[in-house]
Amino acid sequence: MTFYTLQYLQNHRDVNQILLYVLGGLGAIILVVALWLYLKNRFETKYRDLSIIMVLLMLLLFGLNYSTLEQHKSQSLSSAQVEPFLRSVAREKGIKVADVAINSTTLTDGSIVKIKNKYYRVALSTDRSSYTLERTHVIAKKITVKKGA
Structure with missing residues (x-):
């Protein structure tokens, strides 16, 4: 993943x-x-x-x-839409934006967010103005994080 x-x-x-x-x-x-x-x-x-x-x-x-x-x-x-979402998650959790990653290049309901070593499923409202993070567990053993250079 x-x-x-x-x-x-x-x-x-x-x-x-x-x-x-x-x-x-x-x-x-x-x-x-x-x-x-x-x-x-x-x-x-x-x-x-x-x-x-x-x-x-x-x-x-x-x-x-x-x-x-x-x-x-x-x-x-x-x-x-992903950029303000990642910034919002980092601000809410009180961490740096670099410690937050998402498994999709677009913001969709059901995306998985990686915050440090924990994973959360994103539940978006119908108008995409709010979200809920629900703790989840990832089955995939191979996880790569692509960071900007």
Whole structure:
């Protein structure tokens, strides 16, 4: 069973966003260079062909990224709820946020929270504005905690 700390969740989200921006920016730069070379040397068709290929590749990349972006946006909204939840649990128990971990990247009813060496099941209200922690025991012997770097 894998648990995630607040620092890991924050770093993981930032890396995914940076990767999407870098890929989009790199594709846009290649497209601009190919179009500039084509306009400079109109008689050489290799630049025109390269420009067309890059436009098609960028359209494909934007289509894939749009789908991923919509999925990422809904996942970010769900994972954004985890951060205040972990802070609230740490404040309630009087411990550091680094000592609290959750077994899911999104806040769901029935998630398991690891507080130091104890485990609690989360029961959320219907509007997700309150929660109850119920002591539980984990059967899984292999437990890893992913901490942010």
